[in-house]
Amino acid sequence: MLTIDALKQLGCNTDEGLSRCMGNEAFYFKLIGRVVDDKNFQALEDAVAAKNFDAAFEAAHSLKGVLGNLALTPIYEPVYELTELLREKKDIDYSEYLKTISEKRSELAGLLV
Amino acid sequence: MKRSTDLYVDGKRNILVADDEMINRELLNNILCDEYDVLMAEDGEMAYDVIKKNRNTLSLILLDLMMPKLNGLDLLSRLKEDPDLKGIPVIVLTSDQASEVESLVRGAADFIPKPYPQPDVIRARISRSIELAEDRQIISATERDELTGLYSYDYFSRYAEQFDKYHPNSDMDALCLDVNHFHIVNERFGMAKGDEILRKIAGCLLTVFSSSDSVICRKNADTFLVYCTHRDDYTLITDKVSEVCCDMPTSVKLRIGVYSSCDKKLDVRARFDRAKITADLIRNNYSVFISTFDETLMENELFADQLVDEFPKALAEKQFKVFFQPKFNIEGDKPVLSSAEALVRWFHPTLGMISPGKFIPLFEEDGLISQLDEYIWRCAAETIADWKMRLGISVPVSVNLSRAEMYDPALVDTFEKITSETGTTAKDIYLEITESAYVRDGDQIVDRVKELRDHGFFIEMDDFGSGYSSLNMISELPIDALKLDMMFIRNAFDKQNDTRMISIVIDIADYLGVPVIAEGVETEEQYLALKKLGCTIIQGYYFSKPVPAEEFEKFLLEKDA
Numbered sequence: 200m201l202t203i204d205a206l207k208q209l210g211c212n213t214d215e216g217l218s219r220c221m222g223n224e225a226f227y228f229k230l231i232g233r234v235v236d237d238k239n240f241q242a243l244e245d246a247v248a249a250k251n252f253d254a255a256f257e258a259a260h261s262l263k264g265v266l267g268n269l270a271l272t273p274i275y276e277p278v279y280e281l282t283e284l285l286r287e288k289k290d291i292d293y294s295e296y297l298k299t300i301s302e303k304r305s306e307l308a309g310l311l312v
Numbered sequence: 313m314k315r316s317t318d319l320y321v322d323g324k325r326n327i328l329v330a331d332d333e334m335i336n337r338e339l340l341n342n343i344l345c346d347e348y349d350v351l352m353a354e355d356g357e358m359a360y361d362v363i364k365k366n367r368n369t370l371s372l373i374l375l376d377l378m379m380p381k382l383n384g385l386d387l388l389s390r391l392k393e394d395p396d397l398k399g400i401p402v403i404v405l406t407s408d409q410a411s412e413v414e415s416l417v418r419g420a421a422d423f424i425p426k427p428y429p430q431p432d433v434i435r436a437r438i439s440r441s442i443e444l445a446e447d448r449q450i451i452s453a454t455e456r457d458e459l460t461g462l463y464s465y466d467y468f469s470r471y472a473e474q475f476d477k478y479h480p481n482s483d484m485d486a487l488c489l490d491v492n493h494f495h496i497v498n499e500r501f502g503m504a505k506g507d508e509i510l511r512k513i514a515g516c517l518l519t520v521f522s523s524s525d526s527v528i529c530r531k532n533a534d535t536f537l538v539y540c541t542h543r544d545d546y547t548l549i550t551d552k553v554s555e556v557c558c559d560m561p562t563s564v565k566l567r568i569g570v571y572s573s574c575d576k577k578l579d580v581r582a583r584f585d586r587a588k589i590t591a592d593l594i595r596n597n598y599s600v601f602i603s604t605f606d607e608t609l610m611e612n613e614l615f616a617d618q619l620v621d622e623f624p625k626a627l628a629e630k631q632f633k634v635f636f637q638p639k640f641n642i643e644g645d646k647p648v649l650s651s652a653e654a655l656v657r658w659f660h661p662t663l664g665m666i667s668p669g670k671f672i673p674l675f676e677e678d679g680l681i682s683q684l685d686e687y688i689w690r691c692a693a694e695t696i697a698d699w700k701m702r703l704g705i706s707v708p709v710s711v712n713l714s715r716a717e718m719y720d721p722a723l724v725d726t727f728e729k730i731t732s733e734t735g736t737t738a739k740d741i742y743l744e745i746t747e748s749a750y751v752r753d754g755d756q757i758v759d760r761v762k763e764l765r766d767h768g769f770f771i772e773m774d775d776f777g778s779g780y781s782s783l784n785m786i787s788e789l790p791i792d793a794l795k796l797d798m799m800f801i802r803n804a805f806d807k808q809n810d811t812r813m814i815s816i817v818i819d820i821a822d823y824l825g826v827p828v829i830a831e832g833v834e835t836e837e838q839y840l841a842l843k844k845l846g847c848t849i850i851q852g853y854y855f856s857k858p859v860p861a862e863e864f865e866k867f868l869l870e871k872d873a
Contacts, residue, residue, distance in 0.1 A: 219343070221343060221431060230335050230339070233334070234335055263426075264336060267407070268335065268427045
């Protein structure tokens with residue numbers, strides 16, 4: 200179940216996230232529910248696979264902004280690092296990052312059911 | 313572009329949030345919606361459209377830099393190049409330090425980093441940027457009217473409000489001053505003379521009112537506004553202005569509308585609206601130069617607006633009823649029913665019966681009268697047809713035409729259509745055309761009347777004696793009856809019992825070979841006197857007030873018997 204405690208256990212900075220939601224827990228949870236389904240996760244994977252670094256950067260950058268605002272630290276951190284690498288258009292193996300992101304996203308999604 | 317703090321007294325300022333991420337938009341909306349009206353855009357092009365559409369009311373833009381279609385930096389450049397839009401402050405939302413500098417260079421007022429700082433910080437930055445932008449606006453707006461040196465209207469409102477703030481207990485008057493027929497001054501003597509007069513008036517106002525107890529502006533053209541502590545009498549001003557303008561080629565008379573001891577709960581603009589309404593009341597009056605607002609005036613204005621607004625509904629719902637007032641031929645021993653006049657009544661669902669004296673002049677002014685008249689003509693024709701069918705008897709019914717309708721080239725067609733559709737004829741419908749209609753554009757009106765007459769309609773000249781027809785032209789007028797203006801009857805019998813004017817009109821009618829109809833006949837004395845003078849037909853309360861069609865049937869049945 201999605202609770203503040205569960206989010207904290209995952210390593211999310213819920214104090215920060217909640218304060219951006221003016222302390223409204225329901226509103227916070229609603230937005231978290233939305234970000235888990237964000238189409239940019241898929242867009243990021245597809246663009247990396249196609250070595251389209253511009254598109255990959257855009258997707259990562261968008262995710263970074265939203266995840267950062269909701270203070271979903273465990274996903275935010277790998278997305279942040281990935282974004283900086285993609286900004287440089289580094290042609291490296293991104294699979295470890297994508298794997299971590301996917302795992303953390305699944306953990307978060309697990310709380311929603 | 314006008315954006316002043318006055319606009320926001322009652323409402324929230326508009327803010328645009330332009331970000332392609334819905335979650336970011338929702339977060340900001342949630343933070344800002346208590347204090348602002350938040351508009352949203354999800355890409356750069358959409359943001360640009362919203363900005364253009366709301367350019368006069370948008371107080372600030374929160375702009376994400378990475379957006380589809382048109383990115384934030386390009387949008388920012390586009391805004392700063394547009395003189396209409398560049399004054400709207402933009403705060404950039406960004407997570408990259410490099411972009412922060414770039415945004416500021418391109419004209420952003422500030423930036424807010426991502427992830428967002430505390431809501432308090434966001435709100436403080438927004439409110440500060442708005443404040444700075446509005447102050448800049450105030451400094452760049454013109455404070456003075458170039459021609460007269462008085463305040464411009466924008467400043468005037470602001471200073472009037474400040475005056476209230478610092479003198480909360482002062483009893484204040486709002487004055488609206490116009491020059492009578494100023495456009496003619498410009499026309500006759502040229503703009504330069506007109507401007508000179510305006511400057512003289514301004515100078516005069518500045519000597520009469522001191523800056524410590526008044527605020528003065530020229531609103532536009534020849535309209536001046538003065539907000540000042542209460543005075544009982546303003547004749548000093550009209551006199552003084554006429555005096556300082558005595559060397560001008562024409563006499564200059566100010567007209568002043570005074571809203572005395574303003575209700576300060578009204579905003580400044582509403583106070584001066586009242587002063588203006590009041591000034592307009594004496595627009596064409598050459599003997600009264602100062603008029604003071606009272607509440608009934610406002611009520612009348614509002615009432616008039618309401619009637620005009622509700623007209624279409626009233627017409628559709630048949631709230632208008634046609635009443636019939638009998639006219640009797642009094643030539644013989646006994647009065648005999650000769651015809652009737654159709655008169656409209658408005659049965660309003662909440663206001664009750666409204667007198668035609670209240671709504672006809674309004675509808676004449678608003679051009680609604682032709683719809684109403686056509687409705688009345690048709691009702692009258694239908695009623696005649698109904699009497700004929702059910703009772704086998706009818707009398708001609710006269711209907712009223714307004715001056716404006718006399719210019720309608722399709723007027724004859726309209727009447728022919730009504731008669732053919734209702735199964736009546738031109739002989740059933742008499743047309744009452746007021747004398748004053750003939751006076752202006754006489755030839756055109758006379759041609760139209762001839763046309764109606766050629767189609768068989770019987771023409772009664774209504775209100776005869778009130779319209780100053782020249783006696784010379786009367787003999788050429790195409791008319792079938794003269795209807796005496798009610799004032800003749802009133803004057804003849806009210807005061808010194810002088811019926812000589814009536815005799816003269818009857819002589820004129822005799823000369824033209826048409827009957828005289830007297831309306832407004834209320835007493836037996838009047839009836840007998842008119843009969844003796846040779847009046848042919850009489851209408852009035854002495855016989856009957858206007859009655860509904862069903863009630864009128866008794867007159868028809870009496871006549872038949």
